[in-house]
Amino acid sequence: MVVARTRGIALSGLDGHPVEVEADVSHNLPGFVIIGLPDAALGEAKERVRLAASNSGCPLTDRKLTVNLSPASLPKHGAGFDLAIAMASLASAGSISAASIRDVVHVGELRLDGRLRGSVGILPAVVAARRAGISTVMVPAPNAREASLVPDMTVLAVSTLREAARWHGGDYPESNEAVEETWDPDPVGHRGQTTDPCPGDLKDIIGNDEAVSALIVAAAGGHNMSLLGPPGAGKTMLASRLVGLLPDLDDEASLEASCVRSLAGFSLVEGLVTRPPFESPHHTASAAALIGGGSSIIRPGAAARAAHGVLFIDEAPEFPAAVLDSLRQPLESGRIVIHRARSTAYFPGRFQLVLAANPCPCGNYGVRDAECTCPPNTRKRYLGRVSGPLKDRIDIHLNVNRITAAQLRVAEEDGKRTSTAEARARVLAARSRAACRLSGSPWKTNGEVSGAWLRSQPQRLSPATTVSLDRALETGFITMRGYDRVLRLAWTLADLSGELFPHRQHVGEALLLRSGVSL
Amino acid sequence: MARKDEIGRWGEEIAVGFVEQLGYTIVERNWRHTMGEIDVIARDVDQTVFIEVKTRSGRGYGHPFEAITTEKLARLRRLALAWCRAQEHPPTRIRLDAVAVLGRPDRGAQVEHLMGVF
Numbered sequence: 001m002v003v004a005r006t007r008g009i010a011l012s013g014l015d016g017h018p019v020e021v022e023a024d025v026s027h028n029l030p031g032f033v034i035i036g037l038p039d040a041a042l043g044e045a046k047e048r049v050r051l052a053a054s055n056s057g058c059p060l061t062d063r064k065l066t067v068n069l070s071p072a073s074l075p076k077h078g079a080g081f082d083l084a085i086a087m088a089s090l091a092s093a094g095s096i097s098a099a100s101i102r103d104v105v106h107v108g109e110l111r112l113d114g115r116l117r118g119s120v121g122i123l124p125a126v127v128a129a130r131r132a133g134i135s136t137v138m139v140p141a142p143n144a145r146e147a148s149l150v151p152d153m154t155v156l157a158v159s160t161l162r163e164a165a166r167w168h169g170g171d172y173p174e175s176n177e178a179v180e181e182t183w184d185p186d187p188v189g190h191r192g193q194t195t196d197p198c199p200g201d202l203k204d205i206i207g208n209d210e211a212v213s214a215l216i217v218a219a220a221g222g223h224n225m226s227l228l229g230p231p232g233a234g235k236t237m238l239a240s241r242l243v244g245l246l247p248d249l250d251d252e253a254s255l256e257a258s259c260v261r262s263l264a265g266f267s268l269v270e271g272l273v274t275r276p277p278f279e280s281p282h283h284t285a286s287a288a289a290l291i292g293g294g295s296s297i298i299r300p301g302a303a304a305r306a307a308h309g310v311l312f313i314d315e316a317p318e319f320p321a322a323v324l325d326s327l328r329q330p331l332e333s334g335r336i337v338i339h340r341a342r343s344t345a346y347f348p349g350r351f352q353l354v355l356a357a358n359p360c361p362c363g364n365y366g367v368r369d370a371e372c373t374c375p376p377n378t379r380k381r382y383l384g385r386v387s388g389p390l391k392d393r394i395d396i397h398l399n400v401n402r403i404t405a406a407q408l409r410v411a412e413e414d415g416k417r418t419s420t421a422e423a424r425a426r427v428l429a430a431r432s433r434a435a436c437r438l439s440g441s442p443w444k445t446n447g448e449v450s451g452a453w454l455r456s457q458p459q460r461l462s463p464a465t466t467v468s469l470d471r472a473l474e475t476g477f478i479t480m481r482g483y484d485r486v487l488r489l490a491w492t493l494a495d496l497s498g499e500l501f502p503h504r505q506h507v508g509e510a511l512l513l514r515s516g517v518s519l
Numbered sequence: 520m521a522r523k524d525e526i527g528r529w530g531e532e533i534a535v536g537f538v539e540q541l542g543y544t545i546v547e548r549n550w551r552h553t554m555g556e557i558d559v560i561a562r563d564v565d566q567t568v569f570i571e572v573k574t575r576s577g578r579g580y581g582h583p584f585e586a587i588t589t590e591k592l593a594r595l596r597r598l599a600l601a602w603c604r605a606q607e608h609p610p611t612r613i614r615l616d617a618v619a620v621l622g623r624p625d626r627g628a629q630v631e632h633l634m635g636v637f
Binding site: 027028029030062 | 582584585587592617633634636
């Protein structure tokens with residue numbers, strides 16, 4: 001009877017902390033106590049572990065068993081500690097090797113019959129284990145593929161408690177029952193969708209060339225954009241094509257995006273997420289649904305799931321103002337921080353924001369051959385629901401109009417439409433040019449660069465180039481912040497056309513993109 | 520006598536024999552009170568030991584110790600206090616023990632002893 005120790009992982013947001021699971025058998029009446037700030041699901045582990053152990057033929061001790069999860073002050077939740085608790089308990093009674101379990105991280109929920117259930121958040125847990133300097137993890141068989149996505153880790157996949165005990169030197173006969181492998185997704189989460197979230201091609205867009213080129217600019221510079229137009233103008237279609245123009249995720253972004261998806265309950269059986277995600281929350285979403293929340297287990301929201309991809313807010317004025325404003329902090333800092341009484345969770349929050357709105361509640365304002373029935377005040381209030389500070393973070397304001405029959409015919413006869421593949425190639429070229437120029441700075445895309453840096457040498461533009469912009473500032477048409485945004489857009493336009501520096505015409509074009517009727 | 524009482528009786532005999540071998544002196548057996556009964560009261564050097572004996576013929580319903588719940592222990596403690604009050608010279612140091620007897624008269628027994636369970 002020794003104190004046996006093994007490791008588990010407590011997840012808080014995307015950060016995993018190694019937790020030491022210690023078990024001790026004392027000479028007292030039978031009992032099973034779990035201490036160290038467990039939540040309800042974890043507190044019930046004692047019933048699961050005891051029954052799972054006896055049903056798989058490796059019963060726990062008849063004495064008092066105390067399991068401690070340390071550090072005791074860190075809140076721990078969920079059933080993922082079952083396997084670690086079972087292993088520590090068996091080892092403290094001498095049934096399996098205490099030395100063998102010590103340097104292995106165990107993650108997995110037990111069923112009463114001793115089988116292991118696949119759980120969510122395996123990927124961030126394995127990443128945390130590697131960060132803590134542990135190289136071996138034991139996970140349920142359904143999660144083996146997900147766990148092995150993390151490089152340099154030895155993954156031990158087991159389907160039953162007995163298999164796990166046997167691996168650690170337990171003297172139990174091999175079970176000859178066939179174990180059916182099932183992936184059990186979290187009931188609250190989602191599943192499916194791993195590669196390209198929006199399969200549509202840019203070619204599908206007819207007669208909106210201006211919008212298409214603005215979309216390419218947004219993709220090239222990582223600029224946030226807003227789309228304003230009547231229903232049926234193709235706002236949603238445009239936004240959903242944006243994600244196809246973005247380059248593949250790099251290794252770091254891919255791992256981060258995959259971790260968020262794992263935590264949100266998506267299956268990662270197809271491998272790491274390599275394409276940028278696309279999230280389009282409904283306008284009834286709450287702040288917790290948008291940025292993440294929950295009282296004990298903090299789950300990622302749509303914004304976190306959209307990290308390194310596109311967050312599309314359709315019908316933006318229909319969202320409650322407080323919900324939309326919760327996006328301001330992630331847009332500012334690039335990460336999402338959620339504070340709760342007992343813990344703080346961090347999620348990645350660097351996404352490209354696309355807002356879409358109708359020009360007024362009836363949707364017909366400014367449309368040819370259609371009459372708007374909204375009083376001016378209602379119209380004003382409608383667009384005013386998107387707060388100023390949020391609008392301020394948007395570089396491209398685009399007006400999208402319904403196409404006319406004549407435009408349709410011209411577009412069909414012309415037949416020259418940019419495909420997603422061509423556009424992505426242009427975006428990639430522009431991004432690599434920007435990355436080359438920005439190497440040594442903390443930024444990767446033009447959309448992130450600070451205005452002060454743009455206005456300093458050697459990237460300061462000559463007065464002759466910025467003459468139209470300076471005029472706009474003088475007349476009060478744009479603010480100083482707007483000035484910086486136009487500069488950023490001008491650089492992206494220069495990158496797209498392969499120029500070393502923006503010309504006058506780039507600045508003019510940028511001013512046009514910036515100054516469309518704002519939301 | 521019902522079969523379960525018979526096994527209980529037999530288990531107590533086994534338990535008494537076991538603690539006597541440990542060098543305990545038996546003070547009293549089956550001391551009754553309105554609250555219940557103390558199975559065995561013994562003396563171990565300077566301590567008075569109140570022993571709860573639990574006998575089971577098999578493990579089908581779990582280990583005998585699992586049947587000694589916290590309620591039972593609380594009652595044993597109150598009973599021990601009542602016994603002490605009834606003495607002319609109450610003991611100064613007391614201890615609660617539990618003895619599990621697993622087996623049947625015709626098959627022999629396996630005895631386990633836990634000291635200071637409360």
